[in-house]
Amino acid sequence: MHADTLPVPAPPLLEIDDATVLRNGQPVLDHFSLRVDTGRHTAILGPNGSGKSTLVQLIARQLYPLARGDCRSPVRVFGRGRWNVAELHGLLGIVSPALQRDYTSEMPLEVFDAVVSGFYAARGLRLDHRVSEGMRERANAALEQLGASHLIGREMAGLSTGEARRVLIARALVHRPRALLLDEPCAGLDLASRRRFLEGLRTLARGGTTLLLVTHHVEEIIPEIDQVLLLKRGRVLRQGDKADTLTDAALSEAFDLPIRATQRGEWYHAAID
Numbered sequence: 001m002h003a004d005t006l007p008v009p010a011p012p013l014l015e016i017d018d019a020t021v022l023r024n025g026q027p028v029l030d031h032f033s034l035r036v037d038t039g040r041h042t043a044i045l046g047p048n049g050s051g052k053s054t055l056v057q058l059i060a061r062q063l064y065p066l067a068r069g070d071c072r073s074p075v076r077v078f079g080r081g082r083w084n085v086a087e088l089h090g091l092l093g094i095v096s097p098a099l100q101r102d103y104t105s106e107m108p109l110e111v112f113d114a115v116v117s118g119f120y121a122a123r124g125l126r127l128d129h130r131v132s133e134g135m136r137e138r139a140n141a142a143l144e145q146l147g148a149s150h151l152i153g154r155e156m157a158g159l160s161t162g163e164a165r166r167v168l169i170a171r172a173l174v175h176r177p178r179a180l181l182l183d184e185p186c187a188g189l190d191l192a193s194r195r196r197f198l199e200g201l202r203t204l205a206r207g208g209t210t211l212l213l214v215t216h217h218v219e220e221i222i223p224e225i226d227q228v229l230l231l232k233r234g235r236v237l238r239q240g241d242k243a244d245t246l247t248d249a250a251l252s253e254a255f256d257l258p259i260r261a262t263q264r265g266e267w268y269h270a271a272i273d
């Protein structure tokens with residue numbers, strides 16, 4: 001095969017190159033670099049205040065890094081440094097606690113409208129939004145995929161935490177994004193709901209959506225995730241496969257406590273030693 005007929009490799013899902021983000025004048029991400037290849041399911045794990053949500057906001061274009069001398073954007077998603085936010089969300093669905101707070105506030109919003117308005121990157125439908133039959137079908141299919149079809153007709157504000165999260169993930173999925181960035185998706189779920197929810201994520205991961213899962217909990221790292229990024233105080237402490245990152249030494253250093261990690265089948269657990 002000639003060099004010019006070789007397949008072009010897909011650009012990485014995410015490349016962050018020496019990004020610094022300040023809050024109140026303090027660096028909360030500090031000369032931060034990271035690369036995640038498309039198709040490689042990844043967990044971003046770290047203690048409170050380590051910079052996980054800041055990283056999500058940086059990727060989502062809700063926060064900006066300090067400008068660099070060479071004018072190159074330090075954050076590239078699918079190989080591009082410049083995106084309009086709606087276009088970006090079509091390729092990379094993002095579900096965060098802030099989004100959930102916004103969508104479950106008292107301002108009325110029905111479940112199906114919450115999902116189908118994802119096509120317009122809007123919170124609910126406006127009069128000028130035309131919903132085609134194709135859009136309806138995709139919104140219904142996404143709700144079904146998340147086991148949330150029975151919630152159609154309900155108000156978002158009246159849903160439980162887990163129900164609302166499923167609806168918001170369905171909303172992110174209407175675009176058939178290549179990747180999903182989920183910030184603390186299991187927060188507020190009881191033990192059984194958490195396991196059911198994680199099984200749903202496993203199905204998504206196996207279906208070809210690259211997952212970026214932000215969490216404090218080793219137990220939420222589904223078997224399909226094979227790369228872990230350990231954060232500490234705004235820096236990457238360690239990045240690699242689970243055998244290298246979910247170790248007693250690495251977790252103890254990240255959380256500043258002696259931690260013992262154990263593997264049970266395909267899942268990992270961590271406890272204070």
Ligand SMILES: Nc1ncnc2c1ncn2[C@@H]1O[C@H](COP(=O)(O)OP(=O)(O)OP(=O)(O)O)[C@@H](O)[C@H]1O
Binds near residue numbers: 023024028046047
């Ligand atoms: N709006 C803000 N103004 C000032 N400082 C902030 C703001 N938001 C976060 N920070 C600070 O930035 C640092 C990183 O916070 P961030 O929320 O990104 O961490 P996190 O890893 O997501 O934490 P948690 O697990 O508690 O959600 C913390 O020191 C935090 O106090």
